[in-house]
Amino acid sequence: MHxxxxxxxxxxxxxxxAIYVGHYFRTGVPVVMDLSALPDAEARQMVDFAAGLVCGRGGDMDRLTDRVFLLLPAAR
Structure with a gap:
């Protein structure tokens, strides 16, 4: 069942x-953010961006692996 x-x-x-991460999250879509293709400095910036997004918009962020994060928007 779907x-x-x-x-x-x-x-x-x-x-x-990061604009795409923000777009999907703001529209209520959970995002799995895989940072394995980014250099360390940019990966840290992306994590900081995502943390600010989650804090400002509500929701949660969980680390799945070293460089993979799940961003969950607040329940509607």
């Missing part, structure tokens, strides 16, 4: 792709 749950997996290759 529940209709949509989860978006993103693997940014540059920090400027």
């Amino acid at each position: 529940t209709g749950l949509v989860i978006r997996k993103l693997r940014p290759r540059a920090y400027d792709e």
Whole structure:
């Protein structure tokens, strides 16, 4: 049975792709953010961005692996 749950997996290759993480999260879509393609400095920036997004918009962020995070928007 299909529940209709949509989860978006993103693997940014540059920090400027944070816009896509923000877009999906703000529209209520959980995001799996895989930072394995980013250099360390940009990966830290992306984690900081995601933490601010989660704090400002509500929701939760969980680390799944060293460089993979799950961003869960607040329940509607």
